Amino acid sequence: MDTAISLPPKSIHVDTPMASHHFQKVLTKYLDEYYTNEYGDLVILCIGTDRSTGDALGPLIGYKLEKHLKNKDNIFVHGTLDNPVHAKNLDTSIQFIYTTYDTPFIIAIDACLGRNESIGKVTIGYGPIKPGAGVNKDLTYIGNIHITGVVNLGGFMEYMVLQNTRLSLVMNMADMISDGILYSLWHQLRKVKKEQSFVTN
Template identity: 55%
Template sequence: MNLKSSFFDRRVKTRINHDDDLASESLAEELLTIIPKVTSRPIVIVCIGTDRSTGDSLGPLVGSLLEEKNLKSFYVYGTLDEPIHAVNLAEKLQEIHIKHVDPFIIGIDACLGRMKNVGVIQLGNGPVKPGAGVNKELPAVGDIHITGIVNVSGFMEFFVLQNTRLNLVMKMAKTIASGIYEASLLYPKQRWNDLKWLDEEQTN
């Protein structure tokens, strides 16, 4: 759980309200602009959090929803059955790097922010930093990140997380998972077109 509000984070590229009519489509489009196209690096999604806290369950909910969709283009780690959290984060990251050569990692986590931004999904460059708001030294995760602002920061964050509405977290998780799924369907075609264009440029 990244307790730090990232509202003023300059790394954030896009902010999308989870309940916008085209939220998942917008997330998919923006995700495809930031994922490397001409690359052999596997795309790995690391969903961080635990179902022991409602607010912190965003990551594993996204992971489980993606697991059900059986993605063909991306690899997913961190689900309700096998969550990735503070206790096992370093170990799981090590396993991922052993299994995948030079992976391009998308880190997914919940965060807290301003009242008016609760429900906003953020996509940006750089990693998520789990535990930053509670002074825990945990590894940063991701070449890029997707975070969801699930509640308000600034006071008794642990209790705020415990009292976050599951309804909101579930809706945000569904939007994020749908956006990633749509991107996964378009990614192979987009990557093929870019590789073909690069090959033609080199030939000419």
């Protein structure tokens, strides 16, 4: 895919009225643009750890999604509260995804730190993210598209900041993102069914 024509990143604040709806519309546009026929399985990779409030955004989203997507064909969730994907097992998880699934299209999700005015913003963008960048960890880039949520202020004592992030904010962001993903996937499944019905008829 030519990155010169890629969709620009789009940010939505968790406190925006109908935030999940706005998020769903943007994600749907991204999936329509990039989740093309060259890909097979859709993998939602939720990165983070349940041992840190701020860094639990990914596992919380994975926990919420897994309940609804567990038996869906060609859609897989990695990174939950019970089985988080974090710095120590990220590379193993990536290797498993690429060796197990059929030409996977990966939505990578992670928490991040940022400016004070950006706290609460969720960004959808084209291309991979670099997990752990906010805490100066050198981890593998991953994702065809990415979703990041700014959970707290960056720039100093990052580990302490993540540990002292408000759970309320993280839960609200997890609700917004997981609801938006479910709506967007429902839209995708409807589109596929319509296309299949058109071909059959």
